[in-house]
Amino acid sequence: MKILIVDDEKLLVKGMKFNFEQEGYQVETAYDGEEALRQARDKNLDIIILDLMLPKLDGLSVCQKIREFSNIPIVMLTAKTEDMDKILGLEYGADDYITKPFNILELKARVKAIMRRITPIAPKGDRTRVRIGAVELDYNQRKVTIDGKTTDLTSKEFDLMDLLVTNPGRVYSRDNLLDLIWGYDYPGDARTVDVHIRRLREKIEPNAAEPKYLLTKWGAGYYFNEI
Structure with missing residues (x-):
């Protein structure tokens, strides 16, 4: 499974990348919205973890643009606690969201649950x-x-x-x-x-x-x- 992690916090990305690679995922990374959108178009990805607050192009805009050409699962990360941010993420096409700071075990569990649901087995x-x-x-x-x-x-x-x-x-x-x-x-x-x-x-x-x-x-x- 190939996963794209998008966040401008490089240490956080490094930690997530390490944890998902330990689970056997192939991990791609991006640190701004424009790069995330390019990789979503050009690479054969299975799921995207996408931060809401990004330079160049915010996460909501990235999510909305991805939905114009792909139904790849998207989990939104947000440092905000307002319900409206979460609702907007879902409105723009995200499949799930998780609020920072989060437990990496919970994030991995969310990703695994989504991947189980979309795997076409019998x-x-x-x-x-x-x-x-x-x-x-x-x-x-x-x-x-x-x-x-x-x-x-x-x-x-x-x-x-x-x-x-x-x-x-x-x-x-x-x-x-x-x-x-x-x-x-x-x-x-x-x-x-x-x-x-x-x-x-x-x-x-x-x-x-x-x-x-x-x-x-x-x-x-x-x-x-x-x-």
């Missing part, structure tokens, strides 16, 4: 595709096709679609979804789910303001409407 009882109503999930490419239109999804978006689509009509609360998709020890809040549902609706619904697939049961949660 999905759904050896099926590589599942079709429910008008929606088809491709587990190898981690894409969704609705009425003949194929859409790329980030790893968390695909995991959410997989859970909801394969359990049509079942209502999941935001806490349920946090537990099932992000893990029981995930430190984020329920707005993380709202952000991902909103992004999914923008991608797959004919009209995100009036969704027909990903519906809300007010006071209860979200569910997939099989059409």
